[in-house]
Amino acid sequence: MASNFESSIQRGCDFIHDFACSACEEDGLSTEAQYFCNQCRKYYCNNCVPVHNKLYKRHTVLDRKDVKKWAATPGMVDVLERCERHPGEALKLVCGDHDQLCCHVCVAMDHRQCSAIQHIPDVAKGIGKDPEFRQLPxxxxxxxxxxxxxxxxxxxxxxxxxxxxxxxxxxxxxxxxxxxxxxxxxxxxxxxxxxxxxxxxxxxxxxxxxxxxxxxxxxxxxxxxxxxxxxxxxxxxxxxxxxxxxxxxxxxxxxxxxxSVVKYEITFRKHNEIEDNLCSVTTFGELNDSNFFCKQPRTSLFPREHVFATNGYKEYNVKISSDKDTCYNGGICELPGGEIVITDYKNSKVKLLDQEYRVVDHCDVPKYAFDVCHIGGNEVAVCVDNSDDSCELHFINITKGKLVTTRKLSFSHRCFGAAHHGNNLYISSRTALYVYTMTGKLVKKLYEDKSGDKTVMRIAISNDGKTIYITNNQLITLDNLGNKLAIFTDPDWKGPFGVHATTTGHLFVCCLGSYTVLQVDKDGKTKLATLARKDGVYRPIALFFSSRTSSLVVSGVKDTLLVLNVR
Structure with missing residues (x-):
């Protein structure tokens, strides 16, 4: 095959051009044309065009910006057969390896190693009778x-x-x-x-x-x-x-x-809650894209200082037929339309639940799916941590009720917990808290505690991004510079694990060891209420407050989700 195209390859060396200077060609030279004269119907290079312009001052000369307007001269290639990469060459060949139409220059430059190159006249035989061609119009x-x-x-x-x-x-x-x-x-x-x-x-x-x-x-x-x-x-x-x-x-x-009255005076002390409540929301309402498959917006009925109480609970089965082990539901978040996304650590799955908490789709992930956080719209990010081999963050889009992985970020450290705020990702490695950009560029290591191997577990971030909560055997509150603001422990809990901060400033913690669900004040210093204790709660790992339904959804080492109605 190479011998059949020897001349073509020779033409594909560095002096082959899509348009050659007409004046240079008459002198036996090959120079790339940069201009075309409509009146002369000839091409000129940078050296020849000044001479032309001096002799023919009224001629219209087009440069490379208008190459598509260069008129066809005798011998030029028809538009249909013209090579888009090399407009001066005709498409004469087909590369079967790349399924691509080629000119001689294409073959010489990009397809020298290809073995399935054929002449178009050979391939085109009988095309007029081909059913697909006849149906083309x-x-x-x-x-x-x-x-x-x-x-x-x-x-x-x-x-x-x-x-x-x-x-x-x-x-x-x-x-x-x-x-x-x-x-x-x-x-x-x-x-x-x-x-x-x-x-x-x-x-x-x-x-x-x-x-x-x-x-x-x-x-x-x-x-x-x-x-x-x-x-x-x-x-x-x-x-x-x-x-x-x-x-x-x-x-x-x-x-x-x-x-007795030294001085008559009047003092003023502003109500901080007015400014705080305004600062706690960033928009007048929630905007949802019309392509979300449920458009019911979230609402918040509870002021920041509200202390919750339970008003009954229900359990919903999330085990599916392909699950080989008991569900280990390690992460949970809610989409704008009310759908729930959970991760199943034991069965290496991400599951999508509808508003009735029924599993409507799932996708497999390599090894262990730990935490999940909502990124925006119908996109979530899932921590996939294989301890030694690979530690990744998988971005998953929910499109028409289906979970579709769109991209991944890899880390040199563990990827155990994740949170998102603004344009940053917050990743827990079990001993440190890292901040990354959305493209995976490390911004900084915000916090680290090497006193053990489980010192930075799960993460929650306040709505304004100024306060960060992390769990280990305590609840630690940080500012956004990584400085400790508070450390909270309570005799009523053992093994605090999941933590969730609502957009209105409420803070919830679930304890893996004591089987409890608690509400803590926004400063991370005081327990406000015990919302669940053992009844219906088994080794809780993650939780999420749905303002849409006024319920607290708790997941853990169990085949069911616990949904607490709160008031």
Missing amino acids: QRVAVLRKQIEDMKNDRKKNSTSLRKTRTAIVDEIKAIRKKINDILDKMEKTTVQELDRLVADQELSIKKDIESCTQMDDELKNIIDDIQSKDSSGEPPLYIGFRKCEEIIKQANEILQNMS
Whole structure:
């Protein structure tokens, strides 16, 4: 085969060009053309085009930017048969190894080692009678119709989206106006109360000034009278003395009473919960893409300071026929549409549950699937940790009720717990907490504890990203720089494992050893409530609060999920 294309290969050396300079070719040279003259119908290189332009100043010369406009000259290749990579060459060959149409230059440059190269005339014999070729116009027509329909649908969709945007913006503005009205009313009420207090204080000050003025006048008058009676004998002086003593006594009493108020003043202490509650949410509402297969948005009925209580529970079986072992449901998260994603450590599976907690799809992962966290939209990330061989984070998209792995990140350390906030991933290695970008670039090692092999287990992050919670045999609270803010233990728990922080600031912990589910304050310092204890709870590993259903979903070493209704 190589001998058949010897001349082609020789043509494929470095001096083969898609367009050769016409002037250079007349001199027996091969120079790549950079310009084409429509009037001359010839090609010119960088050296020859100045001469042409000097002789033919009115000719239209096209450069490489307009190569598609270079007109076909006698001997040029027809558009259909022209090689897209080398426009000056015709497609004459087919490479069977790559299933690709080729010109001589293509073969010389990219297919020298290929063994299945054939001439197109040989391959094309009988193409006119080929059923697929004869159906080609109809197939193209059908496809073009589908394309046109899709384009029209997208245009209608775009119009609908713009209308939807306008409606949502109007709703957002209405919410903003309502909030502004509430804030205006709060401001007005607060200022009115301030004005009332200031008026009361000013009235007291005015009365004090009047009393001081009156006492001063009385003292001045009595002393003046006494001094004017100096020559009138002792009885008038005695009377003046006694009256003056009485006025002095009254003045001292008044001054003593006034002295109890050193200074009239008003202080103001703002209600921090107003700002805190506003900071705890980042948008006026939750926006869901229309391609989510359930569009019911999450809502939150509970303020940040709310202490929960249980109101019954149910269990839902999540074991499927292909599970060989008891389910070890190590991770759990909720999608915007209310679907649940869980990881099954023992059976090396990721399972998708519908809103009724029924398993509707699953996918296998290599070895152990530990934690799972929600990334955004219908995407989750799963910790796949094989201890020694491979430690990876698998990104899985849920499309039309199916779990589809889209990409993976590999780590040189264990991948046991995962959380996502902003544009960063937080990965627990059991002894350290790492921060990565979404593309897998290490940002920093945020926290490390080498005192044992299980010092950094599961992770939860507050909605504002300022507080990070990790579990080992304690609940440790960090700031976003890795500094310890609090360490919490409680006699009621043993082996705290799963931890979950809601968007509104509630914090929940489940304890693997004591079979308990607890609510802890947002500072990670105080237990607020024990929500479950042993009944229905068996070795809990992970939990998630669904504000959509006001329930706490708990998973563990069991074939069922525990769903606690809370209030």
